[in-house]
Amino acid sequence: MVSAAAPPQPPATAPDAPLPRRGIERLDLMLLCAEALDLNGAEATLILSEQLGFQELIPNRVELWKRRCHNPLRRQVRRGTLAATDSDALIRILCTQCERLYPLLRALLSAAEPEAIARQRWGLFEERLAGLVQERMNPRRGGVQRLLEGAEGAQQRRQLILAMALAAGNGGVARLKASLMDAGA
Numbered sequence: 413m414v415s416a417a418a419p420p421q422p423p424a425t426a427p428d429a430p431l432p433r434r435g436i437e438r439l440d441l442m443l444l445c446a447e448a449l450d451l452n453g454a455e456a457t458l459i460l461s462e463q464l465g466f467q468e469l470i471p472n473r474v475e476l477w478k479r480r481c482h483n484p485l486r487r488q489v490r491r492g493t494l495a496a497t498d499s500d501a502l503i504r505i506l507c508t509q510c511e512r513l514y515p516l517l518r519a520l521l522s523a524a525e526p527e528a529i530a531r532q533r534w535g536l537f538e539e540r541l542a543g544l545v546q547e548r549m550n551p552r553r554g555g556v557q558r559l560l561e562g563a564e565g566a567q568q569r570r571q572l573i574l575a576m577a578l579a580a581g582n583g584g585v586a587r588l589k590a591s592l593m594d595a596g597a
Contacts, residue, residue, distance in 0.1 A: 435592035440483035
């Protein structure tokens with residue numbers, strides 16, 4: 413007799429496991445990328461937090477800022493770890509933003525575009541991202557310097573956009589959370 417066993421499921425991450433330091437960095441940088449792609453990105457984040465039911469957790473800009481300041485690359489850093497409920501809320505907000513921004517993400521990653529148009533799109537995105545990074549991040553940190561300079565920075569920016577594209581759609585929250593949990597390894 414053959415038993416119909418369910419296929420093995422990947423191990424689930426503990427719901428109360430906090431994001432590692434590198435995961436918090438990547439999450440905040442992806443939120444910053446979303447702001448660079450959307451001129452009203454900060455307001456959109458607050459509106460999405462309300463629409464997704466996180467009004468009590470993130471009622472205003474100050475509370476959003478407090479949660480994002482757990483990123484050690486920021487100018488103003490908060491000690492301690494980001495609570496799992498806070499990181500889950502930020503992940504869900506980011507994934508919803510990624511779904512809304514998916515046409516822009518796809519256009520940035522598309523190889524079918526003429527090279528001149530692709531360079532122009534990347535140039536606009538990188539200029540806006542650099543302005544936000546210089547305004548909010550600590551320029552003395554090596555991670556910030558690497559993000560803004562050279563081929564390594566360009567590759568890192570491309571990886572952030574690719575991760576955002578993969579976070580859009582069905583299963584995006586689980587994919588992004590797994591990726592952020594693995595960032596510390």
